[in-house]
Amino acid sequence: LTLPPAEFKKELEVVKEERRWRTEDKPNALTREQFMSTVFQNSPYGQPVIGWMTDLNNMRVEDLRAWYKRWYAPNNATLVVVGDVEPEAIYKLAKKYYGDIEPSDIVAPKPRKETPQRGLREVQVKAPAEVPHVMMGFKTPALIDLLGTDEAWEPYALEVGLGALCAGSAE
Known part of the structure; x- marks a missing residue:
């Protein structure tokens, strides 16, 4: 990955602006992000895809290069080919374009179970919203x-209840 520091800084500002535009400046999105991080404390579901603003503010070009080197590797890639193709021809093309790229030492992360919830989890988000929002x-x-099992019907009942309470919106 060749990324001059000046270019990195410029692109990082673009990412930060995107985060502000998609999350920081939208009360519903900000609330959902806080909700997910409260619910999923040990899971990637609790981490925003674009990252937390504190992560972006502290990111260095060396961090990005290390991340790229570790994760952008053929042993962590999936090649999707659709249509009427010849598998052998596709294999040859994949070998031609990706065959010389070194694999990375990727260790699969340990699955992390959520901590048992023994009580109410609550978060209040203060944001300039036009109307109050509850999630x-x-x-x-x-x-x-x-x-x-005998309880297999219960999730369907919950879906019906959700539809009645939220007028069909699951967000």
């Missing part, structure tokens, strides 16, 4: 865990 979430078993 609630409830932990429920995953449907896959209930298949074949």
Whole structure:
């Protein structure tokens, strides 16, 4: 990755502006981000895709290069080909364009289970909103865990209740 420091700084400002535009300046998006980080404390679901502003403010070009070197590797890539193609021809092209790229030492992250919730989790977001906004979430078993059990109907009942309470909106 060749990225001169001046170019990095310029692009980082673009990313920070995008974060401000998509999240910081939108009360609903800011509330959802805070909600997700409160609900998912050990999961990537609790981390915003674009990153926290504090992360962006502290990012250095060396950090980006290290991240790129580690994760942008053929052993961490998926090549998707769609259509009427010849598999052998695709394999040859993939080998031609990607075959010389060194793999990275990627260690799969350990799955991190959420800490058991033993009480109410609450967050208040102060943002200049036109109307008050309330967001609630409830932990429920995953449907896959209930298949074949007497409780398999419960997630569907929750979906019906959600539709009645939110007029069909799940956000």
